[in-house]
Amino acid sequence: MTHPDTASSLSRRAVLAGAAASAAASAGCVGPLQNVADDGEQSQLTLEIKALPVDSDPYGIRIAQRLRSNLEAAGINVRLRLVSIGQFTEQVLLNHDFDIYVGQAPFRLPPDPDALYPLFESTYTADIGWQNPFGFTNLTCDDLLAAQRSQAGDDRQQTVTTLQETLARNQPMSPLVVPERLTGVRTDRFTGWDPDDREAARGGPTRPHNLLLLERADDAPAEDRTLRLATANDRLTSNRNPISAAYRQEGTLLDLVYDSIALQHGSEYVPWLARELTWLDGDGPPEVEIELREDLLWHDGEQLSAYDVGFTYAFLQDTSLGAASRAIPTERFRGPVSLVEDITVENGHRLRLTFTDTIRPVARRALTVPILPAHIWRDRTRLTGGSNRASRTTLALTSANSGAIGSGPLRFETAGDSTAEFSVFDQHFLWPQVTSGGGSANETEPETDWWSSILDGQDGNSDEEPVTNGTATPSDQDVPTVTDGAQPPEPYGGVPPFDTVTVEAVSTTAVVGLVEAGNADATVGPVDTGVSTVAENSAEIELIESQPNAFYHLGFNTRREPLRNPNVRQFVAQLLDKQALVEESFDGYGTPAASPLAGTDWLAESLQWDAETDTDPIVPFLGTDGVLSVEDAREQLRELGYQYNSDNELVS
Amino acid sequence: MLRAILLEVTAVVAMFCLVGAVTLVGPNRLAALRTELRPRLRESAPYLAVLIVVLILNSITRDSAQDLSWQIGYEITYLLAAYDAGIVATIQSFESQALTTYFSSVYVYGYVFVLVFPVLAYLALSDRKPFQRLVVAYSINYFIGLTLYILFIAYGPRNWYGIEAGAEAAKVVYENHLYGMTGSETANELLTSEVNSRTNVFPSLHTSLSATVALFAYKTREAYPIWLGIATVLAVSIIISTMYLGIHWAVDILFGLGLAGLSVYIADRFIE
Incomplete structure (x- = not known):
C-alpha cells in the first residue's frame, strides 16, 4: 500500500x-x-x-x-x-x-x-x-x-x-x-399468459408451472393442441440432467418433467408429490413427515414410492452412494440438500426427513428438489474421471440424462439439433379423473359435466385449511382417512389446453421472429428488446414485463x-x-x-x-x-x- | 450453412437459374447438353465425388467439430474486433430499410444463385476444364474453411456489439425480414443452421465462394460476357451484406478473399 x-x-x-x-x-x-x-x-x-x-x-x-x-x-x-x-x-x-x-x-x-x-x-x-x-x-x-x-x-x-x-x-x-424479463406471447392460440391477471401466481408468464394454467383462445383451431415455445438457451436439446451444473437451468421445462415434494408458489410451498406434509413439533431440529399421494407413476410406468424419495435425498448428498472416499454431492440444490440430516422411509407411502438445526422456512426449501427415479439413477453411481470437471465425479453428474424419465406433468418425447418435444403426462396426479377411466387425454376430450364436477370438487375443497408446510398440522390429521387421493393443489389441476409442448432453441433475436411469424406462442428466457416493437405492431402479440430476481452481476474469481x-x-x-x-x-x-x-x-x-x-x-x-x-x-x-x-x- | 439452404432450394433460385440458362447459356448449348450431360458428368465424376465427400463430412461432423473447436481452437473474437477498426460499424451506419431488404435477399438468394448457376453454366460448355476447376475450387474452399473453423473460434460483430444501435436495428430487421421473405419454414431452418454455426466466422465462406465464382467468371468472360458483370455485382453485394448484417468482420472478408485466390490458383494448377 x-x-x-x-x-x-x-x-x-x-x-x-x-x-x-x-x-x-x-x-x-x-x-x-x-x-x-x-x-x-x-x-x-x-x-x-x-x-x-x-x-x-x-x-x-x-x-x-x-x-x-x-x-x-x-x-x-x-x-x-x-x-x-x-x-x-x-x-x-x-x-x-x-x-x-x-x-x-x-x-x-x-x-x-x-x-x-x-x-x-x-x-x-x-x-x-x-x-x-x-x-x-x-x-x-x-x-x-x-x-x-x-x-x-x-x-x-x-x-x-x-x-x-x-x-x-x-x-x-x-x-x-x-x-425486467420481457416475454412476447401470442394470444391467438392460448390466453391467460399474464401472471398479474391470476391470483397468487408468481414468476413470469413462461415460468414452467404457469404454463399449466394457460387457457385456450376462443378462436383457436380445435386440432391445434401444441404449445410452441422459443428460447435462446440450447441446453435442453443436449443435456436434460436436472442435477448437473448448467448455466441457469432453473425455469426450463425440466421443472415440469421432474416433480418435487412441495412446489414453491409465490411465498407459499404447496404439497406437490406429497398429499400431506406434517411438521412434527418439538424442541429439536425440524422434522417433517411426508405422506405421498396415491398411485404416483414414473413416465416409464414404474411406481413412484417413498423409496424413490428417500433415495433422491441420499443420492443428492452423495451421488456415489458411499463408493467414493469423499462424498460427491449434486452440483445443484447443494444448499437445500445439506439441510437434510436424516431420512427414514417408513413404508411405500410415507417417509420422514430430519433436518439440521434450522428453522422451518429454511428447511422447507429442501422439499423443492427434483425427485429422481431410483431404478434409473442408482446405476449412475459409478465414478468417472475427466469429463471437463476438475475433480473426480460420477456418471450421475456427467450423464446427459437424455431419456429424462421423471414423474412430472410433462413427459419428454424427443429432441433434435435445436428442438425438444414434450407431451402432457396424462397419468399425472394433477388429472386423476383422466387416468381413472383408463383413457388418454389425447384421444378423449373431457365432457363438460364431468369437467365441471372436477372444478366443483376443487371449489369445495378450497374453503378448507390448505395444508402447507408453513403451519403445523394438528396431530389428529397425521393419518388421513381419504383413500381416493388428495385433490390437486390450487390453482393447478385444470387440464392444460395442449397435448404437446415444443421448444425451439434459436437466438435472442430469432425468438422474436418465431413469435412474430406465428411459429411460437411465447418466448422463454432472455429476448432482444426488439420484441417491444413487434408487440406494438401486432394485435396478436402481447409484451409482458415481469421481474425475476435473476440479477445481473460481475462474478470475481x-x-x-x-x-x-x-x-x-x-x-x-x-x-x-x-x-x-x-x-x-x-x-x-x-x-x-x-x-x-x-x-x-x-x-x-x-x-x-x-x-x-x-x-x-x-x-x-x-x-x-x-x-x-x-x-x-x-x-x-x-x-x-x-x-x-x-x-x-x-x-x- | 450452404447445406441448409441447398436442402431448401427455393423456387426463387430455380427460377433465376432457369432465366439465366435461357438468356446467358443460350438454347444451342442447352440443346447440346441433352446428349452431353451424362458423359460430361461421368468425366468429372472424381472431382464431384471429392466435393460431395467434403460436404458430407461437413454435415456429419458439424456438432462434434464444434465441441472439438472449443477444446483445441483459439478464441479470436477480440482480435477480429480490434483489427476490424470500425469498418463493420461504418457499413452498418448506412442502415436503411431498403438496404436491409436488398442485402438480406442477396445474402440468402443471391448467394445460392451465385454458387449454383456457374455449375450449370460450365456444364453447358464443351470445354470441361472450367467445370472441373470450379468443382475443385469449391472443395478447397470448403475444406480449408472448415479446418479454420475448427482452429479458430470467433463470434461475429452482431454478437460482440451490444451497444451499437445501428447494428442492432439491422440485425433485427434482417432476421424478421427472413421470415417475410422465405416463409417461416425456410427461415426456421436457416436460423437454426446459423445458430449451430455462430462461432464459424473466420474466414467468411460467403466471401470466399462468391469471390471464387467472380474470378471464374473473369476467366470465362469470352463464353459468358454478361455473367462476368452479374457475378461481380452479386459477389461484391454478398461480401458487403455479410458485414452489413453483422455476420462477419472485415478481417474475415480479407481472409475469405485470400482463400478464394488460393483455391482458384490451386484449381488452375491442378487441372491444366
Missing part, C-alpha cells in the same frame, strides 16, 4: 494517450492470459472478462463492453471473451477458469435469504456449479450464513442485513441490475490475483454506473441493485438504491452519468499500491 507513486507526475493528456495506446496494444497477442509478475520485469496487468454472446443474452455483452473500456482507460489490459452457454458452464462453473464474468444469478423467484448460503459459504469453494464459484472465503460471512439458518424473526432479519453489508464490502460478486484483494474488487465494481446501465444498456427495463437480495423484502436498509444521489451506497461509480473519471480511477489504483509504467499501463 505504500508503493512510491512514480506515475503521479504524468499529465492528464499523457494518461489518456496511454489509455488509447493500451487499447491498441491489446490487439497484439494470443496466448495465456494470466497476469504474471516476473521478477525484475514488470508487465501490464491483464484481466479477462467472460460473457455470453448477444445470441444467448442481449444484455451481458453490453455490461462487459462498458467494463472493458473503463478498465482499459484505467491502464489495465482486457481480454473480452465470448463463450457459449455450454462453455460458460464448463469454464466458469466447472473449472473456475475466469477472472471476471458477467452473468445472471441462478435463481429467479424472490429467494429465501438461505439461497445465498451455497453461493458464499467457504466450504463450497472446492465444489462446482453455482456453489461458491467465486472461491470466496470469509469467516465472518460463514458465521452469518450459518446463523441465519437457525434464527427466526428479527434476529434473522438483523443477521441477513449484516450479511448483505459484509458481502457488499467484500464484493465477491457485484450485483448490478435486476432486469477471488482465487486469483489481483481479484483476491477486496479493494481491487471494489475498484472494478466502481467502474460501472449501474443507473446508466439500466437506462442505456437495458433500455430502462430494470432497476439498479446493490445487494443479491435487491427486489426482495430482505433487502438491507443500508443497501437500498440511493435515489437522491443515484449511486451505489458502497461502491459508487467513479465518474458521472456513465462517463468514467479516468483521473479518479487511476488515483484510486495508485492508492491501492499500483504503479503505471512509462506507457501509462498499469503494472503489477
